[in-house]
Amino acid sequence: MVTFFLTAAVLLISGAGVLLARNPVHSALWLIMNLVGVAALYAQLDAHFLAAAQIIVYAGAIMVLVLFVLMLLNVKSEEFRRGERFLAGFAVATTVFFLCLGVPVLLEQFEGNEVVTGLFSGMQFEQSALHGTTVDVSRLLYTKYAYTIQLAGMLLTAALIGAVMLAQERRRSGVPDAGGQAAESLETGDTNE
Amino acid sequence: MGLQGTVPITFYLCLSLALFALGVAGVIIRKNMIVVLMCIELMLNAVNITFVTFSRAHGSLEGQVVVFFAMAVAAAEAAVGLAIALTLFRGYRSIETGEVDELRL
Numbered sequence: 001m002v003t004f005f006l007t008a009a010v011l012l013i014s015g016a017g018v019l020l021a022r023n024p025v026h027s028a029l030w031l032i033m034n035l036v037g038v039a040a041l042y043a044q045l046d047a048h049f050l051a052a053a054q055i056i057v058y059a060g061a062i063m064v065l066v067l068f069v070l071m072l073l074n075v076k077s078e079e080f081r082r083g084e085r086f087l088a089g090f091a092v093a094t095t096v097f098f099l100c101l102g103v104p105v106l107l108e109q110f111e112g113n114e115v116v117t118g119l120f121s122g123m124q125f126e127q128s129a130l131h132g133t134t135v136d137v138s139r140l141l142y143t144k145y146a147y148t149i150q151l152a153g154m155l156l157t158a159a160l161i162g163a164v165m166l167a168q169e170r171r172r173s174g175v176p177d178a179g180g181q182a183a184e185s186l187e188t189g190d191t192n193e
Numbered sequence: 194m195g196l197q198g199t200v201p202i203t204f205y206l207c208l209s210l211a212l213f214a215l216g217v218a219g220v221i222i223r224k225n226m227i228v229v230l231m232c233i234e235l236m237l238n239a240v241n242i243t244f245v246t247f248s249r250a251h252g253s254l255e256g257q258v259v260v261f262f263a264m265a266v267a268a269a270e271a272a273v274g275l276a277i278a279l280t281l282f283r284g285y286r287s288i289e290t291g292e293v294d295e296l297r298l
Contacts, residue, residue, distance in 0.1 A: 004200045008208050015215040015235060024225050031231045034212075038238045045205070045249045047257050057264050062234070062271045069275045070227055073282050091218040099210055099217075125202065125249055132248075132257045140254050141261065152265040159269030166276035169283075 003044060011037040019088060024075050028067050035059040047132035205246040213239035226281070226288040230274045237267050 014037060017030030039054040141149050212235060219232030241260045248256025282288050 001200055004204065008204075011208060012211060012215075015212050018228070018231055018235060019215055019219045019222070024228050027225075027228050027231055031234065034235065035238065038242060041205075041208075041242060042245055045245050047245050047248070047260075050245060050257055050260055053261065053264060057268060058234070058238075062268055065271060065275060066227060066231060069279060073227075073279070073288065075225060075227070075288065088218060088222050091221050092214055095214040095217045095221075096210065099214055125200075130249065130252045130254065132245075132254060136254055137257055137261065140258055145258055145262075148262060152262055155269050156265060159272045163272040163276035166273070167279045 004041075007037055007040045007044065010034075011041070019092075024070050025067065028063060028070060031066075032059050032063050035063065042132075045132075046130060049132050049134045049137045052134075202246060202250050206243060209239045209242040209246070212236075212242070224289045224291055226278050226290055226293070227275070229290060230271065230278070233274075234267060234271070237263060 011034055014030045014034040018027050018034065021027045021030055035054060035058040039051045039059070042048075042051040042054060216232045216234075216236030216239060219235065220229050223229055223232065241263055244256040244260045244263070248254065248260075278288050281293050285293050287293065
């Protein structure tokens with residue numbers, strides 16, 4: 001119980017930090033904290049493989065990519081106008097309200113499902129033998145979901161090629177366009193740092 | 194085992210709801226495109242928490258497999274999204290969502 005509330009506090013504070021930090025780099029650092037918190041939550045839910053994958057893939061690879069691009073672009077801090085922090089709180093409250101409106105619909109959808117009907121009577125997890133260890137998860141991944149994992153690999157390859165195609169500079173065209181000039185000034189901007 | 198024994202499932206779902214709401218609010222109020230991408234990651238993670246919670250509640254590993262694939266898709270999304278942000282920055286010298294009004298450079 002204590003572990004859960006500690007993790008929840010970390011998650012909520014760092015999630016608000018992502019939202020409210022003026023400097024995008026600070027936002028990214030808050031998000032790393034949030035992702036590590038999510039990994040802790042996975043570990044509490046016996047999803048050990050996912051906890052490790054979360055730290056390696058999200059907090060490691062994806063966030064390094066995000067931070068790399070942020071620092072490459074050298075983005076200025078975003079200035080909140082007066083009252084925008086109030087607006088942020090209002091936006092969060094409204095979003096929670098409208099998301100909560102969806103709960104009765106979901107309950108109706110899963111009428112008779114003992115897990116869903118037990119939710120609002122404070123249902124606890126059963127003591128099950130379920131452990132999301134690497135062996136168990138990958139046994140499922142490479143048998144039942146063998147084709148899906150191939151598809152995921154193809155998706156990642158396509159995304160990689162697409163990202164390279166998108167981000168590469170086009171220097172083949174004869175007239176240096178605005179994009180080329182911007183890229184050059186981007187490079188000089190980096191050396192100024 | 195035992196650590197989660199006293200925590201009701203609803204707590205996990207409420208936490209997930211709050212994180213999702215934070216992500217939605219971030220997409221609405223932030224202007225920096227990369228921060229918006231990060232808030233999308235926040236929302237994806239909130240949904241992943243729900244998947245793992247229900248996987249634990251139903252005693253089935255399939256939810257964790259779905260989360261694994263969601264991570265793969267999130268990685269692909271981050272790569273393409275950041276490449277688009279980089280390309281837009283070259284054309285507009287800015288990645289404010291209000292200023293970028295065309296995808297074509």
